[in-house]
Structures are given as structure tokens and as C-alpha cells.
Amino acid sequence: MNRRKFLLATVALAASPVLTVRARDDAMSMQNHRIEKLELSDAQWRQRLTPAQFRILREEGTEPAYSSPLNNEKREGTYVCAGCELPLFTAAMKYDSGTGWPSFFKTLPNAVGTKLDFGLFLPRTEYHCARCGGHQGHVFNDGPEPTGKRYCNNGLALKFIPDQA
Known part of the structure; x- marks a missing residue:
């Protein structure tokens, strides 16, 4: 060995x-809280998503740091999965981590699942949408209180829905 x-x-x-x-x-x-799973073929996902979204959500890709307009989103609202529109985060859960990706200190209940990812040799915790399984990003233990978590999300894996005034 x-x-x-x-x-x-x-x-x-x-x-x-x-x-x-x-x-x-x-x-x-x-x-x-049961969430009904959404299972589509690759062809159906390709019709629903842009090529960049498909690469991230279905192939566990990562977008370049500082490329997402959601980094600067400051309005009240909800961040939903770009694949199936399951609500994942609220604006109140977002913070500026300085990493170049939209970051959150917690998720909505039952919104994500996790798995261990050895893609960069050292283990990381990957999280994905609980409904469609779309890759969102990775969670780290260097976030702010009260959770100490940093859900580092690909902006292309999210859609922002502003609150109605």
C-alpha cells in the first residue's frame, strides 16, 4: 500500500x-418533511439548464470566483435551486465571506443533502439540492456565528426571487 x-x-x-x-x-x-424527488434524464436537464448550469448542477463543476452577480445581491428574498426552484436559503442567511462565491451560514430546513467529496484529495463536504440532487457547492466550518458554517454556493446553481414589496 x-x-x-x-x-x-x-x-x-x-x-x-x-x-x-x-x-x-x-x-x-x-x-x-418529505420532499418529492425530481429525476430527469440528461437530455431533459440540458433542455432546462444553460450549458454552464448543467456543468455545475449535474457534473459538479465550479464557476470562477467573483463571476456571479449574486455576490452583490442585497435585497430581501429567497435563493432557490436553479434546477428545480426548491427554496434553499433566505437573504437573511447570506453574508459576505470574501471568497468570491455567494455564501450562507445556514440552509432552510430539509433543503440540502450532503456527501463526502474527495475531488481535491482532502475530504470536503459537498451539498446538493434535496429535490433534484443538483450540486450547489461545499460547506466549511469557518463561517460566522451562530452556526460557524459557510455554505459556499455556485451562483449559477441559484436563482434569486426578491420579496414582493
Whole structure:
């Protein structure tokens, strides 16, 4: 076994109790509020989304930092999944993280699911829309109080719906 495989195995073993608890908690919270899943073929998703949105939402891509107009969005309203319009965040949950992507310190209840992502070698927690499974971004433990979380979202994975005045 080489060092890389050993390191990956060690990280996976260390993370397994956390993943078991997270999966149990996700399943328990989903029992309280069922969200009807939206499953479409790749061809249907390509009709519904722009090519850039498809790359992000369906292929787990990432848009360039500071490219989203949602970074500067300051109005009251709701951020919904660009794939299926499930509400994910409110404007009150948004903050300026300085990272170049729209960031939020919490999600609406039952709005997202998570999985461990080894795409950059070190594990990260990827989150996705609970309805359509569309990739939104990654969550980190360096956000503001009260949660300490930073949901770092791709702007193209979201639509903003302003509150009616």
C-alpha cells in the first residue's frame, strides 16, 4: 500500500463515524418533511439548464470566483435551486465571506443533502439540492456565528426571487 492509499484509507476510517451519524440525522430529518424527488434524464436537464448550469448542477463543476452577480445581491428574498426552484436559503442567511462565491451560514430546513467529496484529495463536504440532487457547492466550518458554517454556493446553481414589496 503506498502512502496516498494509506492516507485515504486513514481519512475514510476516521470520517466513518461522522458520516454514519450525519446519514442517520439526514434520514431522520427527511422523515419529518418529505420532499418529492425530481429525476430527469440528461437530455431533459440540458433542455432546462444553460450549458454552464448543467456543468455545475449535474457534473459538479465550479464557476470562477467573483463571476456571479449574486455576490452583490442585497435585497430581501429567497435563493432557490436553479434546477428545480426548491427554496434553499433566505437573504437573511447570506453574508459576505470574501471568497468570491455567494455564501450562507445556514440552509432552510430539509433543503440540502450532503456527501463526502474527495475531488481535491482532502475530504470536503459537498451539498446538493434535496429535490433534484443538483450540486450547489461545499460547506466549511469557518463561517460566522451562530452556526460557524459557510455554505459556499455556485451562483449559477441559484436563482434569486426578491420579496414582493
